[in-house]
Amino acid sequence: MMTDGGLIDGSWELQILVTDMQVERTLRVKGDLHIGGVMLKLVESLEFAVDWSDHALWWPEENMWLSRTRSTLDQYGVSAEARLHFTPMHKNLKLQLPDLQIMDVRADFSVKIFASVIQICKEMGIRHPEEVSLWRKVDRDELRNRNNVQKRRRQPDSPSGTLSPGGGGTSPYLTINSNHSGDSGQGGLFPRTPQGTLLRPGGSTPGSPFTPHTPASPYSYNGTLSPGSMSSLSFEGSLETSLINSPQTPSREAFNHLYRPKSYADKAKMNAWWLDSSRSLMEQNIRENDTVLLKFKFYSFYDLNPKYDAVRINQIYEQGKWALISEEIDCTEEEMMMFAALQLQVSLRANTDQPDGDQSNSTNEEGDDIDAALTDLQVSLEGSHITSPGDITRIPELQDYLKFFKPKKLTFKSFKKYWFAFRDTHLVMHKSKETTNGQPLMRVNLKGCEVQPDINITSQKYGIKLFIPGPDGMQEVWIRCETEDQYAKWMAAFKLASKGKTMADSTYETEVQSIQAFLSMQRPAPAPAVNPNQLDINPEDYVAPRFFKKFKTKQLVQRIVDSHANVRDMTLTEAKLNFIKAWQALPEFGITYFLVKFRNNRKEELVGIAHNRIMKMDLSNGDCLKTWRYSTMKAWNVNWEVREVLVQFEEEEVAFKSPYADCKIIHEFIGGYIFLSMRSSDKNQTLDQEMFFKLTGGWS
The missing domain is CATH 2.30.29.30 (Pleckstrin-homology domain (PH domain)/Phosphotyrosine-binding domain (PTB))
Known part of the structure; x- marks a missing residue:
């Protein structure tokens, strides 16, 4: 017997669209039916004998995955008005790397960004994925437009535009299960060829909705990557080469899109577009074949080891290079020429056949590692050698x-x-x-x-x-x-x-030597090491645009070649590492800017977040006005009602909100740096995702 379209037994009709087949089914269900039962009932109603293990239910109106298969429709709040999608969790995504290459990847759209990035980095051979995150690709006009920032920022949320402390919509059932497999089974990462096609293993069809899905457990990340593990990754040797040594000419699409901030306000607005690490791609309005940027988010690079980190070192180097060229970070004229010289050395070394120069000491690598570890231990126990052996209590x-x-x-x-x-x-x-x-x-x-x-x-x-x-x-x-x-x-x-x-600290002498090396690379060289007429140097790929106003193209090329004489003997890896060290020595390095309004103040002000401190800064010139160190921080959280970040220090409490960036983004930077500071020298430590979300979640 029917009553208002439903049966007396309490059942009702639920519409589900199978997205990759564009087939819709209507199921008769009850509110106490669990999500796993709904999917089983749906699959049984379809006439296709395929592997559906990579599919899950997505609720578009509430912007959420129904990922807890043991929860019921009533617990999720699903009623007869709902229209669900049965869709693959793994979808194609265009990924722009720090070196401006754009690649097609198969990413899990149902798990938290943090888990998805771990899997992407694992396949690319990048250790320490906790330093990396995804950035939404937007047009330059959107970066400057405040209304667009707020509109795009709220699109992924529920219709009310509010977020629960967990980062989902208004429903209390928005916790995303991060135990889905992160391996597409066939997908992996594949570079584009010049013809725009994809290099894929023979016979695989990752674009097919029926690609078999092989369960895996990628989210227990081990902090090490063995030297031989690169061969086991799901990409061919050509990709490994392109990630270790980037193409000389970047993707024109990415280069033209490169955002060049003109003020500290512009630099601050850029950071409103970081994706929330605790929410999935789908929840943040990222859809199949959209483009997102993979970038190093936290400027605290841990254990850069040339033996294991060839890809990571290159991508960090490339991110620093384009940050300087786009004027995202400022430097002096001499420093710019030094950076350009290091870039030229990298370019020349990458184009020549080196007899494994970067691994010349590989014969006794294990012994060298042990000796280095013993030396570090001795230095840490004894302190710097500047302390007199006869008076270990004397401070230099x-x-x-x-x-x-x-x-x-x-x-x-x-x-x-x-x-x-x-x-x-x-x-x-x-x-x-x-x-x-x-x-x-x-x-x-x-x-x-x-x-x-x-x-x-x-x-x-x-x-x-x-x-x-x-x-x-x-x-x-x-x-x-x-x-x-x-x-x-x-x-x-x-x-x-x-x-x-x-x-008396053991790092003092190392710091002195690092500064001296940084200065020596900027000194005028006696004579160029190469003939500029024999090189095809486009200064646009080496220096920031502001120097074109001061020098002609030939003059810039000559300046770059002159500076190159100081670094001509460096190997490829040495040039990249020295570039990274010099980048880290710049005053603005590692500072992420946000425009905020402090409590009881209507004026927009500039806040900088670094690996060890928060700074209130002058919006016009970036000068530091006040510093709060993490070492004096007692607590930090978010007031979700007014969307305000609260940070308690020993000396005072600081509260602010941003008209551009979501408070969750700012809070995640603070908690993320605290998380990174907890890393130890134990190379076999497992990445603690639960602790990351606890520190970055934004609730007490």
Whole structure:
């Protein structure tokens, strides 16, 4: 007997569309029927004998996967008005890599982004996928348009436009099961050929909706990748080569789309488009054959090892290269020419047949690793060798004459020479060496300060800018050294002091040497190592556009070739690693910007998030106004009602919201860096996804 379209027994009709066949079925169900039973009933009603194991139910109106197969229709809130889709979890996705290559991949659209990225990185041979995430591809106009940012940001959510703390829609049943297989069975990663086709193993048809799905468990990631494991990945040797050594000419589509921010506000708006790691691709409005960008999200590169990380090193190098060329990160003219020279060396080395120069010491690799580990242990136990063997309690110090200037509004730069002493983390200034017994003119603790280089090798300017925290904000102090060696020693000491470390720390000498190497690469070379007329150099692929306003093309080529003489003896891997180290030495490296409004303040301000601190910054020039270190952080979470990020420090509580980026994105950066800081030297550690989501989820 029927009553209003339903039976007296409480059953009702449910419409389900099988997307890859465009076939619709109407099933009679009850609310207590579990999701697994619905799928079984649907498959039995179809006349096709195929493997449906890669299919799941998707609810478009609620923007959610019905992934818990033991939950019932009533528990999910599915009623007769709902129209479900029975669709493959693995779909084709266009993936733009850091080197601007665009590849077709088979990605799991039903699991959290974090799990999907793990599988993608596993197939590409990239260790430590926790550093990587996906960025939504948008047009340049959308990046600048505030309304579009807010509209696109809310599209994946439920009709109300709100998010639950778990990052789903308004339904309480939105937790996504991350135990689906991440392996398409046949898919893998395949590069495009120049003809635009795909290189695939013979006989496989990943694009077919009926591609067999082989269950796997990719989400227990092991932190190591054995040297021979590359051969077991599901791609051919041509892909491995293209990922280790990127094409000389990038994808024109990707290059033309390269966003070039013109201000700090533009840089901040870019970060509104990071995808939420705790939600799936489908939940964030990514559909089949859409293009997303794979990028290193967290600038904390752990254990870069040339033996295992050839692909990872190359992709980090490429991301840094395009960040400089697109002016996403700023550098001086001399630094730009140094980076261009390293790029040229990479290009030349990649085009020549090297007798495995980068692995020349492979014969005794295991022994070298053991020796290196023992040396590191000895250094960490004994400290730096600058401490006298007879007095291990003595903390090293620096004393010398340096030039000093405290900038003020409407004043000329007037440096005066004073006597400085640096010990522990304290900097003391006296009028002269003879007055050190009297009251100092200045005494400051550099712990928690910001340290920025201000150098120009050509004019022999070796300056250091210190932003020292105080009750009225950051106090700015400029110091200038006379020589490179003096600069390297004081700069290294200041950088360690800002982290709360002294010169007795084992990393002090390494830091000094790193700074000296960075400076040596910028010195004018005596003579070019190559003839510029024999090279096909397009400066557009080497330097930022602003230098074209200052130099002609031939002049730029000559400058690049001249600088190349300093790095001509580097191997391919050495050139890439030195590029990464030099990139990391830039003042703006590793800072992710967001435009926010602090609580009880209507003015938009700039916030920078780095691996160890949060900074309030000047929106016009990027100067640091205030710093909060993670080491003093007590708690961080999100007030979901007003979409506000709350961070509690020992000294104060900070609360802000962003009109552009979702608060979950900002919170994920903070929690993500905390997660990365917990990594240990144990190479066999398993990636703890549960801990990642706990730290980045955004609830107390």
